[in-house]
Amino acid sequence: MLRLVAAAAARLVPPAGPCLAAPGPPLGRGLLCCRGRGAAAGGGSAGGRQLPALKTPKGTRDHSPAHVVLRARLLAAAERCFKRHGAAAIDTPVLELRDMLVGKYGEGAKLIYELQDQGGELLALRYDLTVPFARYLAMNKITNIKRYHIAKVYRRDNPAMTRGRYREFYQCDFDIAGQFDPMIPDAECLKVMHEILSDLQLGDFLIKVNDRRVLEGVFAICGVPDSYFLAVCSAVDKLDKMPWEEVRSEMVGEKGLSPEAADHIGEYVQLHGGLELVERLLQDPKLSQNKQAKEGLGDMKLLFEYLSLFGIGGQVSFDLSLARGLDYYTGVIFEAVLVQQEKGPGEEAAGTGSVAGGGRYDGLVGMFDPKGRRVPCVGVSIGIERIFSILEHRLRASGEKIRTTETQVLVATPHKHLLPARLKLVSELWDAGIKAEIVYKKDPKLLKQLQYCEDTGIPLAAIIGEQELRDAVVKLRDVPTRQEVDIPREKLIDEIRRRLEP
Numbered sequence: 001m002l003r004l005v006a007a008a009a010a011r012l013v014p015p016a017g018p019c020l021a022a023p024g025p026p027l028g029r030g031l032l033c034c035r036g037r038g039a040a041a042g043g044g045s046a047g048g049r050q051l052p053a054l055k056t057p058k059g060t061r062d063h064s065p066a067h068v069v070l071r072a073r074l075l076a077a078a079e080r081c082f083k084r085h086g087a088a089a090i091d092t093p094v095l096e097l098r099d100m101l102v103g104k105y106g107e108g109a110k111l112i113y114e115l116q117d118q119g120g121e122l123l124a125l126r127y128d129l130t131v132p133f134a135r136y137l138a139m140n141k142i143t144n145i146k147r148y149h150i151a152k153v154y155r156r157d158n159p160a161m162t163r164g165r166y167r168e169f170y171q172c173d174f175d176i177a178g179q180f181d182p183m184i185p186d187a188e189c190l191k192v193m194h195e196i197l198s199d200l201q202l203g204d205f206l207i208k209v210n211d212r213r214v215l216e217g218v219f220a221i222c223g224v225p226d227s228y229f230l231a232v233c234s235a236v237d238k239l240d241k242m243p244w245e246e247v248r249s250e251m252v253g254e255k256g257l258s259p260e261a262a263d264h265i266g267e268y269v270q271l272h273g274g275l276e277l278v279e280r281l282l283q284d285p286k287l288s289q290n291k292q293a294k295e296g297l298g299d300m301k302l303l304f305e306y307l308s309l310f311g312i313g314g315q316v317s318f319d320l321s322l323a324r325g326l327d328y329y330t331g332v333i334f335e336a337v338l339v340q341q342e343k344g345p346g347e348e349a350a351g352t353g354s355v356a357g358g359g360r361y362d363g364l365v366g367m368f369d370p371k372g373r374r375v376p377c378v379g380v381s382i383g384i385e386r387i388f389s390i391l392e393h394r395l396r397a398s399g400e401k402i403r404t405t406e407t408q409v410l411v412a413t414p415h416k417h418l419l420p421a422r423l424k425l426v427s428e429l430w431d432a433g434i435k436a437e438i439v440y441k442k443d444p445k446l447l448k449q450l451q452y453c454e455d456t457g458i459p460l461a462a463i464i465g466e467q468e469l470r471d472a473v474v475k476l477r478d479v480p481t482r483q484e485v486d487i488p489r490e491k492l493i494d495e496i497r498r499r500l501e502p
Contacts, residue, residue, distance in 0.1 A: 057167070085192055142177070186299075189358060210334075214293050217292045224257065270320075415466055474489055
């Protein structure tokens with residue numbers, strides 16, 4: 001199990017390196033390029049030349065070595081799970097043709113970063129990893145694949161940095177494409193989501209599931225015109241953040257739905273439960289007569305049976321308010337939310353929303369295929385940035401440090417004029433594949449070299465003085481215990497490897 005909370009981070013590696021809790025420059029100050037406005041506008045000058053304000057673009061941030069280490073652990077946990085389930089990695093360009101992205105995201109289309117005409121092509125930055133995946137399948141005529149993809153995507157959104165919401169961020173996707181028996185791949189996607197969130201030990205979480213066909217059936221029997229479907233979906237999807245009264249007001253006042261239709265929708269979309277709710281809706285006099293809803297409920301019943309076999313049915317809720325706003329979903333949809341976040345002393349809970357989501361999109365590949373050939377697909381995306389935000393809050397609150405390098409041995413000397421001996425030994429360690437360092441001074445004091453080991457978490461120090469050179473030995477020091485032993489030079493590599501074995 002991967003323990004990434006602050007206390008566990010201290011147990012995994014010796015405390016060292018820059019700390020996530022260390023104070024840094026404020027983020028998102030909104031400074032503008034200050035040409036001609038002087039230092040008060042956030043710029044400076046060098047030799048009479050006006051410098052731009054030192055900031056990252058809105059909705060982006062730099063990541064310190066400690067941030068990068070923490071993110072790498074998160075991504076490694078996800079990647080281990082994906083590989084365990086037999087997925088192969090792919091990669092696609094960060095740039096896509098604009099026409100490939102337009103018309104795939106509903107209201108989200110306004111958040112696509114479009115670029116000026118470059119070499120005769122209208123381009124855009126990828127909005128997610130799903131549409132590029134569908135384009136990849138259509139281009140290469142692939143009809144069967146289980147893949148994962150971890151990469152950055154871009155959205156011209158209003159950033160909320162403290163909640164892990166950026167304009168540039170990582171997505172971490174797992175998808176199964178191909179013609180298979182119903183709900184087997186869908187259940188595996190939910191199992192993957194459950195495994196990763198459990199591995200990261202974020203606290204209790206709940207996986208919500210629904211089916212777009214069930215929603216369509218509910219809207220149909222409630223008298224919602226087809227042209228209103230996406231708008232009403234968007235309103236219903238806010239039920240996890242807003243009370244029903246406000247959602248109803250939006251549907252009637254902003255979306256133009258009749259009060260009677262809104263009230264009828266409310267009788268359904270506030271329902272949630274498990275297999276028993278599926279069974280009850282299958283007996284509903286109106287819903288059971290709708291073909292799409294009946295198909296969706298039948299698949300939902302099968303899904304819960306498979307989830308029970310996987311041992312995760314107790315953490316999955318059939319929630320009719322779940323809509324997910326993307327246009328391309330066609331069947332089962334799902335989303336994971338944290339039930340309760342653990343809080344340390346003085347720590348405030350970070351508002352993060354969902355931490356994973358996905359669903360079935362059987363028609364997306366056909367939108368790219370010249371002959372409209374369909375490739376059924378289902379996938380899940382892990383909300384790495386939101387999870388990272390939670391863990392960052394915990395580490396900052398605890399004041400714990402996180403090690404940022406993997407150096408295993410520091411080659412040190414206690415006397416002057418021994419730089420050649422240090423350089424020769426560290427080169428031998430590098431050639432043997434051992435992660436090693438030296439201090440970049442000709443004649444450093446031994447105490448400062450050993451203090452560097454403790455500050456940065458280096459577990460071993462290989463010390464060579466005048467006496468060690470004469471005796472053809474190296475004094476090997478265990479930094480945490482401060483115990484030292486002389487090792488014959490020819491046996492040093494083997495001894496270091498033995499000590500470093502897990």
